[in-house]
Amino acid sequence: MKFGLSPRPAQTHAARAMESLTQPSPPVPREDVETIEISLLLEAIRRRWNYDFTHYSHASIRRRLDLVRRAAGLAHFSDVLSRVLHDDGFFDQLLRCMSVTVTEMFRDPDCYRALRERLIPVFKTYPFIKIWCAGCATGEEVYSLAILLHEEGFLERTRLYATDFNKDSLNMAEKGIYPERLMAGYAANHQRSGGHGNFSDYYSSSYDFVRMKGFLRDRITFSYHNLVTDGVFGEMNLITCRNVLIYFDKTLQERVLSLFTDSLRHGGYLCLGSKESLNFSAVKPLYETLDRRQKIFKKRGLVTHG
Known part of the structure; x- marks a missing residue:
């Protein structure tokens, strides 16, 4: 009587492994x-x-x-x-x-009203201030800030820096030329922000376009700067970067918020967009909230121990 030999378990496992290797993998969706x-x-x-x-x-x-x-x-x-x-x-x-170029002058007028009412009185106690408008796109926001400062009698004591990584947008911003058809909407925003006088006083018209007045452009320095790769940008009293962080993931948001913090003087202000926040960020303990609704934050001063 002959007895057959059963396959060794190890051989069975090996055979199965070889068979699985020869089976085609399912296609990648x-x-x-x-x-x-x-x-x-x-x-x-x-x-x-x-x-x-x-x-x-x-x-x-x-x-x-x-x-x-x-x-x-x-x-x-x-x-x-x-x-x-x-x-x-x-x-x-x-x-x-x-590049994110969706913008307009005095966009979110309540934010500009808050800047006018809460920050300008503080700035008027300084001899000179510096403001960084990061991610300025085609310049509407930085011209809005310049107009606001002019109306409050403080533009001549301010240097504004407008930066973006899109050189075409920067070129448009520096020229300060915009379609005239947009001016009625900008004028309405200006009035809702607490603006004084006529918005048309701040530009000259030619055919279907307008150009912002030279006294506004003269107070603004336009410069290339990439928030993703470039470093600290001066020592600022105010940094505005509105509706830019929403396009970044958490890692990049942390990087940019740290960059802003390092670029702000102690007691300086940071203004973000309506859907942006310092919550859950590493820099949050370094700020106090000045206006929760308008996302205006104040960098805490140096703590001294007696």
């Missing part, structure tokens, strides 16, 4: 493929052009890159990557799309 493409594209932009968008909100960056892809008539994000690496003009177009 298209959505995951696009995620891979976007990751490679952002890395290409960082290494080729030194612009780092890797810590922008994923939903926001995907939406903007999709606009670029569709406008260029390209089928895939990987096609965008190839153009980014080899076409300088195409990258300039992409950069314009990646």
